[in-house]
Each structure stands twice: as structure tokens, then as C-alpha cells.
Amino acid sequence: MALTDDTDSSTPSTGGIAGALSALSSASTTVKNAWESSGGNDVLSTVQSSIPQGTKDYIAGAKSKIFNRQHLRSPTVFFGIGEEKPFYLERVPSLLTERLRHNFSFFYLNYILITAVLFCLTMITSPTAIIGIGLLGFAWMAVIRATSEGSVQVKGITITQKQASIGMGAFTALALIWLLAHIFWWTLSTSGFLTGMHMLLRDASMHKDEEDKVEMQGDLSLNEEASFLNGEEIA
Template sequence: MAAQTSEGPAASGISMFGSLGSSLKSKWESVDGPRTVSNISAQLPDSVKSRASNISSTYLNPKYMRSPKVYLGLGESKPFYLEKNPSLIADRLKHNISYFYLNYVFLTVFLFVLTLMISPSSLISIAILAFAWFYVMKITADGYTLFGVQISQKVATGVMSIVTLLCLTYVLSSIFWWTLCTSGFCIFGHSIFRDASMHKDEQDHVEMSGDLEEAPFLDSHSGDLGV
């Protein structure tokens, strides 16, 4: 009965985030976001796509995303508490950041998108940048001459990346700072209070096979057992 009580609020929270995620997805599709991203992606050089794919498969692999039950420590006797030993605090921070890093990335992106969706001016700015990317990639597909200078798609991609970074830094500065501060506070609080030590060695289980009676460590204790 106690387990049902402790998981009730968490289940409600997960359901709320699921509904909010569906709402954001519907809004994203209503502004034709997927097709815009697909068009931009199709125009990117193969080297950029390959590098992005390698980074995604290495660091953004879904298998490293911990479930809400593990992230929140549902069912554990004492999942959150403040450790007083400095060395143990440092060890906890190191483990939690490496173990929950993908959850932390997801949290940061979620807060950024959530804030972005309630800022019409930011959405308009991003739409203009997306159109600019699509247009530049299209006209430089076979090379483009500007004031007598031949501009390749690789050069155009580099210039657009710099322009995009500067524009987003200016237009979305308040959203970036709010997201970083909010997510940083949540991540620091979780990483310092969450005791996930029981999950440290969950991938280090040794599967034993063969004739266990021949194992040296069993033979060494056979005399103690009277065998």
C-alpha cells in the first residue's frame, strides 16, 4: 500500500509531462517544423551529417537514458539525502553526472523548448533563420558566385553557422540564461542529493558458467565447510 502511495504523485507528474510533450509536438508540427528541419538536413554536406551521426550514436544513445523510476529512486528506501563527507560528495557528483548525463541533457532541452514555445518573437526569429539556411543551401548546391567570388556550399555552411550563433545569442539570450540557470539548479540539486550508489555496478555483473566445483575460490573454502 505504501508503494502505491509513493508512486502516485510520480505517476501523475510523468503523465503531466507526457501531456505537455504531446502539446509541444502538436505545436511544432503545426508550424511545419519537421519538414523545415528535414529540408535543411538534406542540404547539409555529407561530412557534417556523418560527424553528427557519430556524436549522436556515441553520446546520445537512448540506452543511456535512465527511467523515471531510477532517476527519482522510486521504491528505494532513501533515494535522496545530503552526504556530509566531502570525498563521498565528490564521488556522488562524479557518478551521478556520468550516470544521469542524458537525463540532464533531456531536462535542459525540455526546459529550453518549453520556454521557446511561449515566446512568439523567438519562434519568428528561428523561422527566419531556418528559411535563410534553406535558401543558402539551395543556391550554393552547385556553387554560387557573389561579386565575382565563387562560394562553395562548405564555405556557406561555415558562414551561416557563425551568423546563426550570433543571432541566436542575441535573440535568445534571455531564454538561454533562464534555461541554463533553471536546469543547472535542478541538475545540481539532483546530482548532490540523489544517492544512486546501488546502480554503480549494475553493468559489472559477472556471468559464471562451467563447472563451479573446479573454481579455485570454492576449493579454498571447502575445508571450512567440512567438504
């Protein structure tokens, strides 16, 4: 009987997680379809075309520099595996300030990744957020069906599909802010504590010159050096 009870109690939990993930996937697909059908891509293309090319190049360059995968440190470097004393509390204020500055610039992409993972895990384990996102998905489906012919009549007022999509988009944004507010702040506080402790305690001074390394290319000729060492004049 005990085995049967345990099995029965675990089944709804597994089904609930599967249903939550299915609702989240359905909601994202519905929002994507609504965005495409409402002409959102055309509006976005128009806005992008109005941005000066110089601004686009600057944004693209900054994006490629900030999110460069080469700046993502391996777990060995992040945790100092194999180092003699990777974590300790620096008591000299000037050295502590320099450590914080270096760790932030050296591990920033790892810190961003930790925050993103915590946000996703928190959202998946939040029934309220998942149910809310699922309801938003059903609301989008209702709006799409109601405006499938291009417009809908509401108390004598004609509302086009584009207007309905814009209104639903604004409502979705406000609803997501309300639904994900606690997840957002919990994620920031948790990731802030974890990354702050890492920045405070991790001694990564041995990696300070890592980005300043210069790769030597070409063959090194020792003829001139040998002549100099032998006291011979170079012709």
C-alpha cells in the same frame, strides 16, 4: 456570452502555436534544402575524408560509449522509487563528495536528456525565437530563389550560389546565437539547478556496483566441489 468570450480568446493562442510550429518546420526544411543545393554535403565529405581513420575510430568509440542507451537510467532508479530513503542531505564532506562524483557519472545521460527537453520546451514557448527562425527561413528562401540560376548580380558584383549560401550560413549562425542566447542561459541555469539538487540529495549508493556485475555463462559442475567437500581426491 462568457463562454463565447473564452472560446474566442483561446482560439488565437492555439492558432499561434500551430503557426509557430509550422514556421519552425518550414525554416528547418528551407535550411536543409539550401545546405544541399550549395554543396555543403560535398564539403563535409571532403573534410571527413581528410580526418585520419584512427581519429574517426576514437570519436566513434567515444560517441557510442557516452551516448550508450544502457547508461540512461529508468525513472524508478532516477527517483529511487521503492527505496527506503532515496533522498537526504549527506553532512559528511567526504561522503558528500563521493556522492556527487558517483551521481554525475551514473546519471549523466539523464541530466543531458533533461537539459535537451528544457531547451526544446523553452524554444517552443518563446515567440521571439520562433518568429526569428521563421524570418530566417524566409531569408533562405529569398537567397535560394535569387541564386536559382547559379549566381546573382548585386550592384555589378557577381555572387555565386555557394558564396551566397556561405554568407547566409554565417549570418544564420550569428542570428541564432542572438535569438537563442536567453534560451540557452535559461536552460543551463534551470537544468543546472535541477540536476545539482538531484546530485546533492539523491542517495544512489546501492547502485554503485551495478556496472561491475559479471554475468556467469555456462553450466556449473558440482562434481569437483562435492568430491572436495567429502574429502575425496580428484583424479
